[in-house]
Amino acid sequence: MARAPLLLLLVPLLAAVCLASLAPGANAAGRKMVGVYELSMGDFSAKVTNWGATVTSVVFPDSKGNLGDVVLGYDTIAEYVNGSSYFGALVGRVANRVAKARFVLDGKVYHLYANDGKNALHGGHRGFSKVIWTVKEYVSGGDSPHITLYYHSFDGEQGFPGPWTCT
Structure with missing residues (x-):
């Protein structure tokens, strides 16, 4: 069987890592539960957690057919929850730093949560990778x-204006 290029396999996975509603991921009390979800097709598999919409593992064969995980990350979800890295996570609302944790939009100054010295990094201390x-x-x-x-x-989460939905 011919193998599809890795990019063709990852595009649907990465494109799909952004959507939902409040039903399937909640427990009886209505609280969201953190889980690990494995996707597999042939020799390819990927694991994603809903903690930060984080890709925790991507396994596929190398040129000799040996399977290997190519994702740098932690071994447990607890390490993702408690860690300070952004391994495999979606970051937001902004990727990178906002200098002095502030910006001006339409003449109004917005003050963000500073989590990198005086700067805002990857959406603040509770950016998309930490929810x-x-x-x-x-x-x-x-x-x-x-x-x-x-x-x-x-609207106002981490100091950012307006509501925003990642789907």
């Missing part, structure tokens, strides 16, 4: 394995 995303849909295998995650950032 539980909602799992809307999860299909682990078959012809089209995928996961759909969703996060709604409210």
Whole structure:
């Protein structure tokens, strides 16, 4: 069987890592639960957690057919929750630093949460990588394995103006 290029396999995974609603990822009390979701197709597999919409593992064969995980990251979800790195995570609302944790939009100054000295890094101390995303849909295998995650950032979260939904 011919192997699809890695990029063709990753594009649906990475594109799908952004969507959902509050039902499937919640417990009986309505609280969101953190989980690890494995997607697999042939020799390819990927693991994603809804903690920060983080890719924790991508395994596929090398040119000699040996399987290997190519994702740099932690071994447990607790390490992602308690860690200070951004391994495999979506960052937001901004990737990189906002100098002096402030910016001007339409003449108004917005002050952000400073979490990197005097700067705001990757959306603040509770950016998209440090929240539980909602799992809307999860299909682990078959012809089209995928996961759909969703996060709604409210107006004023970490100092950013306006609501924003990642879908």
